[in-house]
Amino acid sequence: MVVDKPDALDDSQLASIDALHALHDALLPGTVANALRTDFFRECWAGCDLAHIDRRTLRHLPTIDKESIRAAGEAAQNREGVVCNDVLTSGTTGNPLVTIRSDREQKFIEQFVTRQLLNKPVRRYLRGLHFTNPYHGHLISVPAPIHNHRISVYDAGSFEYARRTLLHSHKDADVAEQCSVLSGLERCLRAFTLDTMARYPEGFPPTGLRLVVSYSQYLTRKWRQRFQDTWRVPVIDGFSVSEVFGSANQCLQCGWYHFEPYVVPEVLGAHSGEVMHEGAGLLALTALYPFQQAQPLVRYLTGDLVEVTHAASCRPGTTAILPLGRARYGVPEPGSDAWLLAPSAILEAVDDIAEVKRIARFADVEQVTDPYAIGHPKYRTSTAHGKADALEVKVELALAREVSGQRRAEIASDVMQHLAQGNIRLQGALRKGTVSLAVDCCDDVRPDMISQAHSGGVWSPA
Numbered sequence: 001m002v003v004d005k006p007d008a009l010d011d012s013q014l015a016s017i018d019a020l021h022a023l024h025d026a027l028l029p030g031t032v033a034n035a036l037r038t039d040f041f042r043e044c045w046a047g048c049d050l051a052h053i054d055r056r057t058l059r060h061l062p063t064i065d066k067e068s069i070r071a072a073g074e075a076a077q078n079r080e081g082v083v084c085n086d087v088l089t090s091g092t093t094g095n096p097l098v099t100i101r102s103d104r105e106q107k108f109i110e111q112f113v114t115r116q117l118l119n120k121p122v123r124r125y126l127r128g129l130h131f132t133n134p135y136h137g138h139l140i141s142v143p144a145p146i147h148n149h150r151i152s153v154y155d156a157g158s159f160e161y162a163r164r165t166l167l168h169s170h171k172d173a174d175v176a177e178q179c180s181v182l183s184g185l186e187r188c189l190r191a192f193t194l195d196t197m198a199r200y201p202e203g204f205p206p207t208g209l210r211l212v213v214s215y216s217q218y219l220t221r222k223w224r225q226r227f228q229d230t231w232r233v234p235v236i237d238g239f240s241v242s243e244v245f246g247s248a249n250q251c252l253q254c255g256w257y258h259f260e261p262y263v264v265p266e267v268l269g270a271h272s273g274e275v276m277h278e279g280a281g282l283l284a285l286t287a288l289y290p291f292q293q294a295q296p297l298v299r300y301l302t303g304d305l306v307e308v309t310h311a312a313s314c315r316p317g318t319t320a321i322l323p324l325g326r327a328r329y330g331v332p333e334p335g336s337d338a339w340l341l342a343p344s345a346i347l348e349a350v351d352d353i354a355e356v357k358r359i360a361r362f363a364d365v366e367q368v369t370d371p372y373a374i375g376h377p378k379y380r381t382s383t384a385h386g387k388a389d390a391l392e393v394k395v396e397l398a399l400a401r402e403v404s405g406q407r408r409a410e411i412a413s414d415v416m417q418h419l420a421q422g423n424i425r426l427q428g429a430l431r432k433g434t435v436s437l438a439v440d441c442c443d444d445v446r447p448d449m450i451s452q453a454h455s456g457g458v459w460s461p462a
């Protein structure tokens, strides 16, 4: 794709976009050669022309998915001469996908990032407050110019300690005195923020914070606003999958998520499988060698639906995304690449409703006073083919027993309205009669977990 130099883009930005493309083109042949050392990829690519794989020709290779990597097991891995750690990712059926990281690639990453840091020396490290990840066994540390106070939601009294840490100055050699970054899994930040809101109804006193970094869950509008209002700083959301090295972080300048250079992202039409430049599609990632070695993943479908742009972000010509949740919980338009409802659109429509039942989170932690208030809402979306092949979309919402019949009707009607108004394709299909939409209230439902809770967070700042 040829990019005309937009006026807003200065030469250094343009150079960095060109450098990114050059890096991808330079690393793709080695990535393909590394993958070819496995039986899995040799079979998968039988008959493919592998002579000149670069950003443009990558699309001619077949995609792979979680189930094929799981089924292949060690046949999709390079374990020769290395010691490997396991990384677990929960799959659609509940049993985990186990991928591996070799000691060689982890060493390479550490040395590479350390060299990068030496190229841009800082006078003082930043100071951060970090809620550690209670969900992953093997965390891989990546050096970063920040010294973190590391606490766990499970440390008794850690919320109170965290607030004191944010309010006071600290002494460590060559480290800033005040915390400027608050980071952690979205659910941990929810618990900490809600507790702070309850204890400081008039607002938390000013801190040295400049940023909140949330990751590993789809961040809803409501919770983003709560984080911003409570900590009075912008929120950056991070998106990653644990089996791929290289995440995407939301940009404060343009709002889109830009990927780290270690990964080649593509977005594919759900129906056509064609690479898309604009619109909503399925995310496929290629983890570049030598950053990922023992578990090669080339054109790996992550299962996530994302909005993609190559024009609207502050780095035109590169693939920028907005995560929209796990694709299987959305509603695609039959026979096309378009989506009637993104998974995130449904979650956003029900997230604000106080009466919706929720899954308890951190229920065994004493300092979490209302485990339900921070949990995921219980709702489920299903589709069926009705009369004249019209698509019937049904959203079931679990409501508390004491909610009156009148209120139930109001809630159902609000959700219907929210869904129809916010989704133009759905609106058009409803008008044409090719789709029907129903919102039903019920006592309980096995919920759609649309967030990427299965993933993210294994790459932890050292």
Ligand SMILES: [Zn+2]
Residues within 6 Å of the ligand: 251, 252, 253, 254, 255, 256, 258, 313, 314, 315
């Ligand atoms: Zn940007």
